[in-house]
Amino acid sequence: MTSPGIPDLAQVLAARQRIAPYLQPTPAYRYPALDGLAGTQVWVKHENHQPIGAFKVRGGINLVSQLSGEERGRGVVTASTGNHGQSIAYAANLFGTRAVICVPEAANPVKVEAMRALGAEVVLRGADFDDAREHCERLAAEHGYRYIHSANEPALIAGVGTYALELLEAQPDIEVIVVPVGGGSGACGTCVVAKTVRQAIEVIAVQSAAAPSAYQSWQAKSLVTAPCTTFAEGLATRTSFEFTQRILSDLLDDFVLVSDDQLKAATRVMIEKTKNLVEPSGAAALAAVLADRERFAGRKVAVVCSGGNISPAQLAALW
Numbered sequence: 001m002t003s004p005g006i007p008d009l010a011q012v013l014a015a016r017q018r019i020a021p022y023l024q025p026t027p028a029y030r031y032p033a034l035d036g037l038a039g040t041q042v043w044v045k046h047e048n049h050q051p052i053g054a055f056k057v058r059g060g061i062n063l064v065s066q067l068s069g070e071e072r073g074r075g076v077v078t079a080s081t082g083n084h085g086q087s088i089a090y091a092a093n094l095f096g097t098r099a100v101i102c103v104p105e106a107a108n109p110v111k112v113e114a115m116r117a118l119g120a121e122v123v124l125r126g127a128d129f130d131d132a133r134e135h136c137e138r139l140a141a142e143h144g145y146r147y148i149h150s151a152n153e154p155a156l157i158a159g160v161g162t163y164a165l166e167l168l169e170a171q172p173d174i175e176v177i178v179v180p181v182g183g184g185s186g187a188c189g190t191c192v193v194a195k196t197v198r199q200a201i202e203v204i205a206v207q208s209a210a211a212p213s214a215y216q217s218w219q220a221k222s223l224v225t226a227p228c229t230t231f232a233e234g235l236a237t238r239t240s241f242e243f244t245q246r247i248l249s250d251l252l253d254d255f256v257l258v259s260d261d262q263l264k265a266a267t268r269v270m271i272e273k274t275k276n277l278v279e280p281s282g283a284a285a286l287a288a289v290l291a292d293r294e295r296f297a298g299r300k301v302a303v304v305c306s307g308g309n310i311s312p313a314q315l316a317a318l319w
Contacts, residue, residue, distance in 0.1 A: 004152065004153070004154045004243055005154060006154070006192070006246070006247055006250075007154045007155075007157050007158040007161070007189075007192055008192065008196070009192065009193060009196040009197075011154070011158040012158050012161040012162055012164075012165055012189070012192060012193055013165070014158070015058070015062040015155070015158040015159045015161070015162055016162045016165060018061065018062050018065050018066070018159075019058055019061045019062055019065075019159060019162065022061055022094060023050065023051070023057065023058065023061065025166045026045065026046050026047055026049045026050065026163065026166065027045075027046050027049065028043045028044065028045045028046070028166075028167050028170050028171055028302065029043065029044055029046065029274070030042065030043050030044075031044065031273050031274055033272075033273040034269070034273050034274070034286070037269065037273070037290060038286075038289050038290060038293060038296065038301070039293045039296070039297050040289075040293075040296050040297050040298060040299055040300075040301055041299075041300050041301065042286075042289065042301050042302075042303060043167070043171055043174065043300075043301070043302045043303070044270075044274060044286075044302075044303055044305050045163060045166075045167050045302055045303070045304045045305060046276065046305050047163055047282075047304060047305055047306050047307065048276055048277065048278060048279075048282055048305050048306075048307055048308030048309075049308075051090065052083070052086040052087060052090050052114065052309075053083075053086075053114075053279075053307055053308045053309045054083035054086065054087070054234075054282075054306060054307035054308070054309060055083075055160055055163055055186055055304070055306050055307065056083045056084045056086065056087035056156075056160065056185075056307075057086070057087045057090050057091070058087075058159040058160045058162050058163065059087060059153070059155065059156030059157065059158075059159035059160040059185060059189075060084075060087030060088045060090055060091035060156070060159070061087075061090070061091045061094065061159065062155050062156070062158060062159030063091070063148065063153060063155035063156055063159065064076070064088065064091035064092060064094070064095050064097065065091070065094075065095060066155060067095070067097070067146065071097075071146040072095060072096065072097040073097075074144050074145055074146055075097055075098035075099065075100065075143075075145050075146070076088060076092060076097060076098070076099050076100070076145055076146045076147075076148050077099075077100040077101075077102070077136055077139050077140050077143075077145035077146070077147055077148070078099075078100075078101055078102070078136060078147070078148040078149070078150060079101075079102040079103070079129065079132040079133035079135070079136035079137075079150060080101055080102075080103055080129070080132070080150060081103065081104060081107060081108070081111075081129050081132075081182070081233040081234060081236055081237075082103065082107055082108045082110075082111030082112070082115075082233055082234070082309060083111065083234055083306075083307050083309060084150045084183075085101035085103055085111065085115050085120070085122075086111055086114050086115055086118070086309075088101065088120070088148055089101060089114075089115040089118040089119065089120035090118055092118075092119070092120065093118045093119050093120075098121070099118075099119070099120040099121070100120065100121045100123060100136075100139060100145060101115050101120045101121070101122050101123065102123045102125055102132040102133070102135050102136035102139070103115075103122060103123070103124060103125075103132050104124070104125070104126055104127060104128050104129060104131060104132050104233075105124045105125065105126060105127065106127070107124065107233070108233055108279075108309060108311050108314075109311055110309050110310070110311045110312075111309050112124075114309070123135065123136075123139070128228055128236060128237075128238060129228075129233075129236055129237050129238075130228075130237065130238050130239055133150075149241070150183050150185070151183035151184055151185050151241040151243060151244045152241050152242065152243040152244070153185075153243075154243075156185050157185050157188045157189045157192065157244075157247070158189065158192075159189075160185050160186050160189040161188075161189025161190065161192050161193045162189075163186075163189070163190075163304070164177065164189060164190040164192075164193035164194055165193050167302055168193065168194065168197050168198075168201075171300070171302065173300055174201065174300050174301070174302045175200075175201065175202065175299045175300045175301070176201070176202045176203075176204065176296060176299055176300070176301045176302070177190055177194055177201060177202070177203050177204070177301075177302045177303075177304065178204045178205075178206060178285035178286075178288050178289060178301065178302070178303045178304065179203065179204070179205055179206070179285060179304045179306075180205075180206055180207070180234065180235060180281050180282065180284035180285055180304065180306050181205045181206065181207045181214050181215075181235065181255075182207075182214070182234050182235045182236065182237050182281065183214070183237060183240075183241055183244060184205070184214055184240070184241065184244030184245065184247075184248055185244060186304065186306060187203065187205045187244075187248060187252060188244050188247040188248060188251075190203050190304070191203050191247060191248065191251035191252055192247070192251065195251050202253045202254070203251070203252055203253050204252075204253060204254045204255070204256060204288065205218070205248065205252055205254070205255045205256070206255075206256050206257070206258055206284045206285055206287065206288040207235055207255070207256075207257055207258075207284070208230035208232055208235045208236075208257065208258060208259070208260055208263060208284070209257040209258065209259050209260070210227075210228070210229045210230035210231075210259070210260050211226070211227075211228040211229070211230040211232075211235050211236050211237060211238065212226050212257055213225060213226040213228070213237055213238055213239055213240045214237070214240045214244075214245070214248075214255075215255050215256075215257055216240075217240035217245050218245065218248050218249065218252065218255045219255070221249055223239070223240050223241075223242060223245065224240060225238055225239050225240075226238055230260055230263075231260055231263075231264075231280065231314070232260065232263050232279070232280035232281045232284065233281070234279060234280070234281025234282070234306065234307055235280075235281045235284060256288050256291075256292070258284060258287040258288055258291055260280075262287045262290070262291055263280045263281075263283060263284060263287050264280065264318055265287070265290075266283035266284070266286045266287035266290060267279070267280050267282075267283040267310070267318055268318050268319070269283070269286065269290070270282070270283045270286055270305065271318075274305075276305070276308060277308045277310055277315075278305055278307075278308050278310065279307045279308055279309050279310040279314070280310070280314065281306055281307060282305045282306045282307040282308055283305070284306075285303035285304050285305070285306075286303045286305075289301060289303060
């Protein structure tokens with residue numbers, strides 16, 4: 001099977017035109033209390049303000065809007081821990097196609113409810129994302145659905161890359177962008193845009209140490225499977241993906257890990273200081289900055305708040 005081509009800035013610009021009728025740009029705000037904790041200037045790119053509460057919707061709309069009539073007629077199927085599934089459900093609802101979303105049995109109930117409300121059929125299967133993904137691939141083969149991989153899709157990466165475009169247009173002197181990683185589409189889109197706009201912009205990926213497959217794959221320059229025990233479902237994958245790893249290997253400046261305790265602390269800080277609901281994966285970029293203040297001192301830093309879909313149980317467990 002031929003590997004898909006890496007999207008470029010022109011494809012990100014085209015994606016912005018496709019999604020513009022459906023999504024407003026999200027803000028990038030600074031908060032003095034966060035600056036004080038981080039010891040530097042920190043802009044928060046608020047992708048939690050999207051209609052599904054997460055950045056993924058950009059990619060979903062870009063991809064589904066380009067499907068052929070035949071593909072839409074067959075319906076789409078995908079696997080997700082929640083936010084990617086919401087993205088595909090949202091886009092399928094916009095463009096009138098059936099969506100089947102496979103999620104782990106213990107998936108975040110807030111995200112499951114949202115997918116169903118958007119008209120998607122939600123299939124609960126397995127202990128984690130990879131179990132759900134394997135079932136999804138079987139359904140695609142059995143029923144002829146258009147399978148939408150959560151990472152190995154250039155249209156998803158071009159779509160989510162539009163948030164980096166907005167960020168750098170609003171704050172062109174940003175020096176560092178820190179991005180959470182699960183499958184890696186957001187980090188890839190950020191790299192494509194940032195390295196084209198200004199090569200000197202440093203892009204740093206961050207993942208939970210309790211789900212380090214993408215980090216270990218980037219370090220090893222080969223696909224690695226690793227244990228996945230993190231409570232942050234947006235980062236919870238035990239496998240990595242060839243396409244996103246290829247882009248990250250070429251363009252990403254650095255990749256760091258944070259502990260689940262650091263994720264919990266950063267989630268509390270984000271909620272308290274920005275007055276926004278933030279899910280743990282959405283606080284991962286801030287966790288990385290707070291964990292290494294010296295590295296970021298005196299630099300203009302952007303952290304991507306990738307999502308805000310925290311469940312009541314997760315919220316209660318933070319305090």
